[in-house]
Structure formats: structure tokens, C-alpha cells
Amino acid sequence: MxxxxxxxxxxxxxxxxxxxxxxxxxxxxxxxxxxxxxxxxxxxxxxxxxxxxxxxxxxxxxxxxxxxxxxxxxxxxxxxxxxxxxxVRPLRLGHAWAALGPYTTPLLRRWKREQPDIPLELLRIDDRSAGLLRGAVDVAVVRGPVSEPGLVVTPLFSEARVAAVTADGPFAARARLTLADLATAPLLVNSVSGVTVPELWPPDARPTTTITVTNTDDWLASIAAGRGVGVSVASTAEIHPHPDVVYRPLPELPPVPVHLTHHAPPSHPAVPALVALAVAVTTGA
Missing domain, CATH: 1.10.10.10 (Winged helix-like DNA-binding domain superfamily/Winged helix DNA-binding domain)
Structure with missing residues (x-):
């Protein structure tokens, strides 16, 4: 056989x-x-x-x-x-968290209007490639650098970093925060799909305690419970609001690039159309 x-x-x-x-x-x-x-x-x-x-x-x-x-x-x-x-089967768009932030809904609506015969499925998958490397999706939203060989990477936009802190804690009263402020508290790190590592801090001024979680839900719950602080991107505040967590700007940090990635050749014939539409939506075209 x-x-x-x-x-x-x-x-x-x-x-x-x-x-x-x-x-x-x-x-x-x-x-x-x-x-x-x-x-x-x-x-x-x-x-x-x-x-x-x-x-x-x-x-x-x-x-x-x-x-x-x-x-x-x-x-x-x-x-x-x-x-x-x-x-053809539905086109699968993966993301680890926050999708395309404020551009998510405009993208989904325009796709439905312009490609009515091809369903677009938005899937949250908690891993670094948002399911792309294990074949679970056809296209993935990836934040931060992409180094895996064999992938086509299309830059879309960049996002400012923000601090996530407990709503009733001392940091919540400040309009903005610094890395030095956050170094005094335990740092919550999403080791599976997050973009924050202790190396963001200078070697002699890093948080003394790091608490590891594996998804955005546990990250938010730990911050809300007062276990520590987190660092994420601006879209997180919009897509993942929490009554016990507030987000504050971290202006000293460089922004995080957001890309669309897919295999070459693509695993779905509509991938090029989705990439082109994402570029159009995020650039205002």
C-alpha cells in the first residue's frame, strides 16, 4: 500500500x-x-x-x-x-494573544465582505509560532523576531510596551512606569508565547524574582492576585482587559514588531490574499 x-x-x-x-x-x-x-x-x-x-x-x-x-x-x-x-477549507489565522489588536475586527469584517466564499477562522494557540510550525494554522500573527527557516515574514506594525500591574497596588497610581520601578517586584513571564524576558533589564538591575506561567490567562490572574508585575504590548490592554489589572506605558522600551508569517509555499491558496489585506488594513489603505 x-x-x-x-x-x-x-x-x-x-x-x-x-x-x-x-x-x-x-x-x-x-x-x-x-x-x-x-x-x-x-x-x-x-x-x-x-x-x-x-x-x-x-x-x-x-x-x-x-x-x-x-x-x-x-x-x-x-x-x-x-x-x-x-x-476549499477555511483559512486558519493563528495568534498567541491579542491577535492584530485594534486591526483584528476591521480585518475580519473586510475579509468576510471581500472573500465571502472562504471562511476565515481566528484561532488562539499558546505557542511561540501560534500553531504555524505544528501545522495547526495557515498564517500566524507573531510578535517579536522570527528566526525559523522556511517562513515568509511580512512586517505589519509595531506596538508600544506597557506594564501590567495590580489595580489596587502602588504602581497603579502612576501615569507611567520604568524598568527600574518594575525591578522591585517579582516579574511574571509567559515562557510559552510572551515577549518579555529578564534580559530587557540591565544586567545589574534585573528583577530578583521571576515567576513563570504558560499562557495569557494565568499571567493576568497572577498579576491580579498581586503575585507580581508583567510587561506586554498595547494591544493586550485592549484585547485582555481585567477588572483587577491596569496597564501603564513603559516609554523607555523600544516597540515590539508584529508580523504575519506563513510557510513557503503556503498551505492554503488564500494566504496571499490574507497577507495583502492585512497590510492594507494596518496601513490604512
Whole structure:
């Protein structure tokens, strides 16, 4: 038996869902069918793609490397069908937090108006590439530098940094804050998708305590509870308001660049149109 497109789609579903059961539900087939499809793919490739030795399904190093190639192959097939007039699947736009900030709603509305036949799904995925590197999305909003090879990176805009502090704490009464102010409190760091690291501070003036969280929700809850302070971007204040957290400018820090990133070639035929629209929306065109 040779490798077929259904084997690739099954493998990508497993990679995205991290679960045989959820992959089966997503594909609307049985779990044994998912296991058989994966076994066939591994046998044909001669490598083990998925580690099943733990309670959670994880990809092996070979699986991680193959996932990107499989996503490109499936995307090329979908693009070929689209060029022949066949309907395509929804275009998936990933973000780790805050999406495109104030440009998010204008982008979604213009896409719906200008591309009514191609649904655009906005997905929040808590990892550095917002799901792009594991094939969960077709395009990703990424803040900060992008160094992964093989990605097309389109700069959109830059955002000012802000401090996030407890609403009833001493910092909330100030109009703006400095790094020196924040160094006196524990620093909340989102180690999975955040853009703040202790290295923002001078080596001899860094916060003495760092508390690590893994997503924006836990980051906000910890600040609200008075466990420490955080640093983020201006869009966070708009997209993630919290009654017990206030945001204050940090004018001494450089802004954070915001990019759209995708694979080359893209995994969905509508990716170039989305990139062009995002550039138009964020530049006011």
C-alpha cells in the first residue's frame, strides 16, 4: 500500500489535536481507523512519527520534521483543487494573544465582505509560532523576531510596551512606569508565547524574582492576585482587559514588531490574499 492523502490528513490531525480520540472525532472516523492510518504511514516511511508511550500523544523528532512537509503537501493539493473551482477549507489565522489588536475586527469584517466564499477562522494557540510550525494554522500573527527557516515574514506594525500591574497596588497610581520601578517586584513571564524576558533589564538591575506561567490567562490572574508585575504590548490592554489589572506605558522600551508569517509555499491558496489585506488594513489603505 502506498501513502495517500488521507494518511497525511490523519497524521496532521493527530499532530494538531495531540490525541488519537480527538483526531478521530475531527476526521469523523473511528479511533482504530486513525491508528491504522498512522501505522501505515509510519511503515511506508520507515520511521516512527508519534510517541504513544505516554498518556499524551507527542511527535517524535522525525514526526516534527515530517509535519511541516506534510502540511505543505496537503496545502498544495488543496490549492490545486481551488484552482479547478472546487471549494476549499477555511483559512486558519493563528495568534498567541491579542491577535492584530485594534486591526483584528476591521480585518475580519473586510475579509468576510471581500472573500465571502472562504471562511476565515481566528484561532488562539499558546505557542511561540501560534500553531504555524505544528501545522495547526495557515498564517500566524507573531510578535517579536522570527528566526525559523522556511517562513515568509511580512512586517505589519509595531506596538508600544506597557506594564501590567495590580489595580489596587502602588504602581497603579502612576501615569507611567520604568524598568527600574518594575525591578522591585517579582516579574511574571509567559515562557510559552510572551515577549518579555529578564534580559530587557540591565544586567545589574534585573528583577530578583521571576515567576513563570504558560499562557495569557494565568499571567493576568497572577498579576491580579498581586503575585507580581508583567510587561506586554498595547494591544493586550485592549484585547485582555481585567477588572483587577491596569496597564501603564513603559516609554523607555523600544516597540515590539508584529508580523504575519506563513510557510513557503503556503498551505492554503488564500494566504496571499490574507497577507495583502492585512497590510492594507494596518496601513490604512
Amino acid at each position: 502506498s501513502i495517500e492523502l488521507r494518511h497525511l490528513r490523519c497524521f496532521l490531525a493527530i499532530a494538531e489535536e495531540s490525541s488519537m480520540t480527538r483526531a478521530a472525532a475531527r476526521l469523523r472516523i473511528t479511533q482504530p481507523a486513525v491508528s491504522r492510518s498512522l501505522a501505515t504511514l509510519e511503515r511506508q516511511l520507515g520511521v516512527r512519527l508519534v510517541d504513544r508511550s505516554t498518556h499524551h500523544v507527542t511527535l517524535t523528532p522525525e514526526g516534527l520534521a515530517f509535519r511541516e512537509r506534510a502540511a505543505v503537501a496537503v496545502g498544495a493539493f488543496d490549492a490545486a483543487l481551488a484552482s479547478a473551482g472546487r471549494p
